Amino acid sequence: MQKPILFGADYSVYVRAVRLALFEKGVDYDLVPIDVFAETGPPPPYLTRQPFGRIPALEHDGFQLYETGAITRYIDEAFEGPALQPADPCHRARVNQIISIADGYVYSTLVWGIYVERVSKPLRGEPSDETRLAASLSKAPVILKALADLMGDGPWLGGTALTLANLHVAPMMDYFAKSPEGLPMLDRHANLRGWWSRMRERASMRQTEPGE
Ligand SMILES: N[C@@H](CCC(=O)N[C@@H](CS)C(=O)NCC(=O)O)C(=O)O
Known part of the structure; x- marks a missing residue:
């Protein structure tokens, strides 16, 4: 191959x-x-x-x-290697549900609506869209609660082993966590906060840091 x-x-x-x-x-x-x-x-x-x-x-x-x-x-x-999708239909559906949430809500709100408006545009000297930022900040708690509820006791999104759901959400969460509101909002959900602490320490996350 x-x-x-x-x-x-x-x-x-x-x-x-x-x-x-x-x-x-x-x-x-x-x-x-x-x-x-x-x-x-x-x-x-x-x-x-x-x-x-x-x-x-x-x-x-x-x-x-x-x-x-x-x-x-x-x-x-x-490819060989650890399975990143559960075999059980319910758990597999949960993984796919979380990936869909990432695509449908997390990306537009936490990355573009908050990180880009709050951090990225000011760094580039561009004006932020305050209306979009405010709307995204008010939507973010719904998204974080949905992820926290679906995660339950974890330790990973979509199951007891690492799944694709984690790999889709984590890069988006990384940008969100770099905005001033990110970690304080995550702190409201102990399970999600714990997940983020574990996830960000994985070798895969460290090796794929943007700009590394
Ligand atoms: N539906 C696409 C989305 C990919 C996507 O939006 N990628 C962004 C970068 S993170 C992009 O290429 N944006 C360019 C643009 O919006 O013009 C996928 O799942 O691959």
């Missing part, structure tokens, strides 16, 4: 989810840089891999794939 080739950038939460899955499975890979936020946009040939111009995309043994959820599930199923 050839090494998989991952197209993307280390700042992307979605690319990081794939990198986490590869790391946790013990799979070596090549990362081909694609900067979707470059002034000129992604290189036009990349659009043949990902017609929507988003990252990541994966190629493995000639098989081309995009959409992060499809990629991480493929990695889990195509």
